[in-house]
Amino acid sequence: MNTMLEIEKEILSDFELFDTWEEKYHYIIELGQKLGPLEDKYKIDEYKIKGCQSSVWLNGEERDGKLYFSADSDSTFVKGEIALLMMVLSGQTPEDVLDAKLEFIDALGLRQHIAVTRANGLASMIKQMKTYAFAMTSANK
Amino acid sequence: MTPFNINKIRSEFPILSEKAYGKPLVYFDNAASSQKPKVVIDALVDYYSTTNANVHRGVHFLSQKASAAFDAVREKVKTFINASSEREIIFVRGTTEAINLVASTYGRKNIGQGDEILISAMEHHSNIVPWQMLCEEKGAVLKVIPMNEKGELLMDQLPALLTDKTKFVSVVHISNSLGTMNPVKEVIRQAHAKGIPVLVDGAQSTAHEVIDVQDLDADFFTFSGHKILAPTGIGCLYGKLHLLEAMPPYQGGGEMISSVSFEKTTYNEVPFKFEAGTPNIADVIALGAAIDYWSQLDRKAACAWEKELLNYATKLISEIPTVRLIGTAAEKASVVSFVIEGVNAMDAGMFLDTKGIAVRTGHHCTEPVMQFFKIPGTLRASFMFYNTKEEIDALAENLTKAIALLQTHSVA
Numbered sequence: 071m072n073t074m075l076e077i078e079k080e081i082l083s084d085f086e087l088f089d090t091w092e093e094k095y096h097y098i099i100e101l102g103q104k105l106g107p108l109e110d111k112y113k114i115d116e117y118k119i120k121g122c123q124s125s126v127w128l129n130g131e132e133r134d135g136k137l138y139f140s141a142d143s144d145s146t147f148v149k150g151e152i153a154l155l156m157m158v159l160s161g162q163t164p165e166d167v168l169d170a171k172l173e174f175i176d177a178l179g180l181r182q183h184i185a186v187t188r189a190n191g192l193a194s195m196i197k198q199m200k201t202y203a204f205a206m207t208s209a210n211k
Numbered sequence: 212m213t214p215f216n217i218n219k220i221r222s223e224f225p226i227l228s229e230k231a232y233g234k235p236l237v238y239f240d241n242a243a244s245s246q247k248p249k250v251v252i253d254a255l256v257d258y259y260s261t262t263n264a265n266v267h268r269g270v271h272f273l274s275q276k277a278s279a280a281f282d283a284v285r286e287k288v289k290t291f292i293n294a295s296s297e298r299e300i301i302f303v304r305g306t307t308e309a310i311n312l313v314a315s316t317y318g319r320k321n322i323g324q325g326d327e328i329l330i331s332a333m334e335h336h337s338n339i340v341p342w343q344m345l346c347e348e349k350g351a352v353l354k355v356i357p358m359n360e361k362g363e364l365l366m367d368q369l370p371a372l373l374t375d376k377t378k379f380v381s382v383v384h385i386s387n388s389l390g391t392m393n394p395v396k397e398v399i400r401q402a403h404a405k406g407i408p409v410l411v412d413g414a415q416s417t418a419h420e421v422i423d424v425q426d427l428d429a430d431f432f433t434f435s436g437h438k439i440l441a442p443t444g445i446g447c448l449y450g451k452l453h454l455l456e457a458m459p460p461y462q463g464g465g466e467m468i469s470s471v472s473f474e475k476t477t478y479n480e481v482p483f484k485f486e487a488g489t490p491n492i493a494d495v496i497a498l499g500a501a502i503d504y505w506s507q508l509d510r511k512a513a514c515a516w517e518k519e520l521l522n523y524a525t526k527l528i529s530e531i532p533t534v535r536l537i538g539t540a541a542e543k544a545s546v547v548s549f550v551i552e553g554v555n556a557m558d559a560g561m562f563l564d565t566k567g568i569a570v571r572t573g574h575h576c577t578e579p580v581m582q583f584f585k586i587p588g589t590l591r592a593s594f595m596f597y598n599t600k601e602e603i604d605a606l607a608e609n610l611t612k613a614i615a616l617l618q619t620h621s622v623a
Contacts, residue, residue, distance in 0.1 A: 091232055092565035099558070099616065124557055145555040146617055
């Protein structure tokens, strides 16, 4: 597994191919459509992150000391955003997930296209992913 | 056939020739906020360049000039909505503040334990929450006029809802999320027969209808400047003079007083009693410029054009497979709200955004309406007289593309 920073760099170099918001939008929609399914048992309120215009269900699991995420949303675009986060965070150690600065998000140049409420939605997703990591590190102590 | 010179009208709105992501801007979010004609923008610049001073205080040249320009707008608003006196016009920040003002003053004084306040099933949150807060404070009860699947009020249920306990009715004139034009005149007639005052929320209607508060016989009427070509931060509350005079003040401060001592303060007359502090002078003056714009506009032709746009858009959008219109009332104005099977409204709205088309997605601050239709939200295109059929063609064409990209399951 590559380090998180290497993965972030790869994502950013992919994004450099896109000049316009329209191209970025299509790329993220594609990522959303490709995101693997979330088992139905996780599509319940316990796993739900409620947003203003979309809902996200997120599960985190430990395997061999690494944290793996699976998620779904009623919005394909939001699924694409989760997919981006999962590319970086899924399969990393909980310590690395907790420490992740995720500076690449700002460099993607998406923030101007998503309303503040939605930017908060992205922040809630990251927070929930880190909560899983925190729970895991605490349990391992 | 274009009933009036749409190109000339569009040229009067500078923003309409702007581009979004290099594409021609198509602005279909008029129910949220209208664009401004150059005369309104110029009025703001001119005020700060030539007139700026506080009003009703100074003896000097600028203060007198500002005061005269400011005072003239109250007269303009009076004519615009056909009030009987300019003293019936109170400047507020917008419809939300106007409703809160009435709830906090008239409501606090006249509504008590066990009394009922009647609203409708299609109210904006700003015509729900102030009344809920009042009900909570006073132990009063909020009642709701229900609607049918088309988004029309069930008027046959109104007589039974106007009970001996009903002390106030507050209804929306045109629904922002459904476009329904409500028969507010009939609501007022029935309420008045039982001695109950009525507030009409005119946030949406003032741009699409010629308002005559005396003909409606509304006790209170509210509108927001920014939805009728004027700046944000300014709006009006109309109230019948005898009601305003009997109401306690809203906020305390300068301007709203007649005299102040540490022992006792006496209040200024209506409307100043409700306008504490330095008013929003610049935006009031620009509101005056917006009303001047409306006065020179052929309102009949503008309304007819908007109706044509609405019918055209309704036809085109409803013909797209898997689209379902939300709000199909017989009497509608300038709003097409819809959902697409298997497509998230926000995803489709963002797709349209990439094409330079501005629509609204979500619950439009009317969550109870969304609960009624059992949907999380809609896409909403809302029109103004400066929109064109070519823009609606672009909307329909790109919606079809959005559906092809985003629809996640096959739809029978």
